[in-house]
Amino acid sequence: MILTILGGGGFRVPLVHQAVLAASDRVAVDEVVLHDEDPGRLEVMTHVLRGLGEGGPVVRATTDLDDAVAGAHVVFSAIRVGGTAGRTRDERVALGEGVLGQETVGPGGLAYALRTVPVVDHVADRIATLAPQAWTISFTNPASIVTEAMRDRLGERVVGICDTPISLVRRVLRALRRDPRAFDSGLVEVDYAGLNHLGWLMGLRAEGSDLLADLLRDDAALGSLEEVRLMGADWVRTLGAVPNEYLYYYDFAREALAGIAAGGRTRGEFLDAQQSAFYTRAAAEPGRALDLWRETLAEREATYMATERDTQDAGERAEEDLGGGYHEVAVDLMAALLGGEQHRMILDVANTGPDGEPLIDGLPGDAVVEVPVLADGGGIRPLPPARPLAPVMLARVQAVKACERLLIEAARTGDRDTAWRAFAAHPLVDSTAVARRLVDAYRGCTPA
Structure with missing residues (x-):
């Protein structure tokens, strides 16, 4: 089996490679193809992967x-159009106008999507032409917009993934002293709904018991969650x-x-400064590429959402919250679709x-x-939630989805007024x- 990683020179590619190696008995990958427009970054990542050891695909x-x-x-689509320099510009332009600068939420995410949609449209077209039976698993942010755009060409063969929702479910189960993978195996039912980076865990049930109600009553269990340390138990x-x-x-x-x-x-x-330094040093010292990558990764993960935690006096990030798990989610999905597993x-x-x-309810069927979802060799089948979004949650989701769909149109047509309507529709503008x-x-x- 051939696995292609678009954005193959990206910093997190070794995490994906490690997950593929660890799952070799579950789904057999014979060849991994790394694609990137930057040959220097590709060369560095090749050195890092070699350092991980012999064997494997x-x-x-x-x-x-x-x-x-x-x-x-x-x-696996993990491209970052514009690189970290583009992300920096997205954030700074927003902050200069006194609105939130964040790469996926608010105007920063919309700017990111404006330049990304035309690129993923081209990528989707080439996949549909040259690998029509392939499954495309997209990590590319902003995930909701990018996945929706790629569906126009790839249909059900593209799916967007993010580790944040499943990590939340597992942390809640761990806080309740339950098996953190009880949802994966079907022992726990979960109601979670929304958009990428805009969703809520609304229900958690097992053997007739309301586990979410148990969590909300338990001060210690609730207070152990990163989300609660950020936003407060009273608000949750x-x-x-x-x-x-x-x-x-x-x-x-x-x-x-x-x-x-x-x-x-x-x-x-x-990240721009950190990663630029890493790629420069790794290119100069290819024999130390893996060690340099590990040092850089540890710093990157330990500082994730550090400003937000400091602002809310939320303390240090818990050890179990460190490390993005999207690579493991992707491999689990691949093992379900092609390896005979069910997740x-x-x-x-x-x-x-x-x-x-x-x-x-209240959103278009193709949004x-x-x-x-339940994923296996038969494909991906959504599991309808037993509990609908509360009206105030739905209103926010509808507003952001309307904004996202306008943004896709603006990215494809280049129409300034459509882009203006998209930005103006976002709740954070x-x-x-x-x-x-x-x-x-x-x-x-220049403004007219």
Whole structure:
């Protein structure tokens, strides 16, 4: 089996490779193809992967997209259009207008999508032409927008993944002294719904017991969760649901903005400096590439959402919260689709249930939403939630989804006014005048 990784020179590729190696008895990958437009980054990543040890699939690198995807069985799409320098610009332009600068939430995420949608449209077209039976598993942010755009060409063969929802479920189960993988195996039912980086855990049931109610009553268990340390137990109890940690940027927007502004540099600026230094050093010392990567990764993960935790006096990030697990989610999904396994997961899929009815009422059937699914050799089947989103949650989801769909149209047509409408529609942009200036700054235009 051939696995292609788009964005193969990216910093987190070794995590994916390690997960593939660890799952070799579950799903056999014969060849891993790394694709990136930057040959220098590809070379560095090749040295890092070599340092991980002999054995495993053959690894080859290419800067040619057609060569990379032709004949692939699975495509992992993890591209970052514009790199960390683009992310830095996205964040700084927003902060300059007094609105949130974050790479996936608010105007920063919309700017990221504006330049990413045309690229993933081209990628989806080449996959559909050269590997029509391939499964495309997209890690590319902003995941909700990118997955929805790619579906226009790839349909059900593309799915968006994020480790945040499943990590939340597992942490809740661990806090309740339950097997953290009880949902994966079907021993626990989960109600989770929303969009990527905009969702809520609304129900957790096992053997007739309401586990979420148990959690909300238990001060120690509730207080152990990263989301609660960020947003407070009182707020979580008021919601009656545990929010995805990215809801911090919506529910505590003023605090988030103040914390970022006071931090001196944005997350993008930190990563841009950190990764530039890593690639430069690793290129000069290829024999130390793996050690340098490990040192850089440890610092990167330990500082994740550090500003937000400091702003809320949330303390250090718990050890079990360190390390992004999207690579493990991707391998579990690959093992389900092609390796004969069955997994319950939370993924970004179309808003259409098995009966043809919407999974989230009030959204179009072809809108991409984030919900529990059952994945196996027969494909990916959404599990309709037993509990609907509360009206206030649904209203926010509808507003952001409308914004996302306008953004896709703007990215494809290049129409400035459509982009303006998209930015103005976002809940975190508080002025149409600000929205217009943001669009002009991101597009490199001078206001008319």
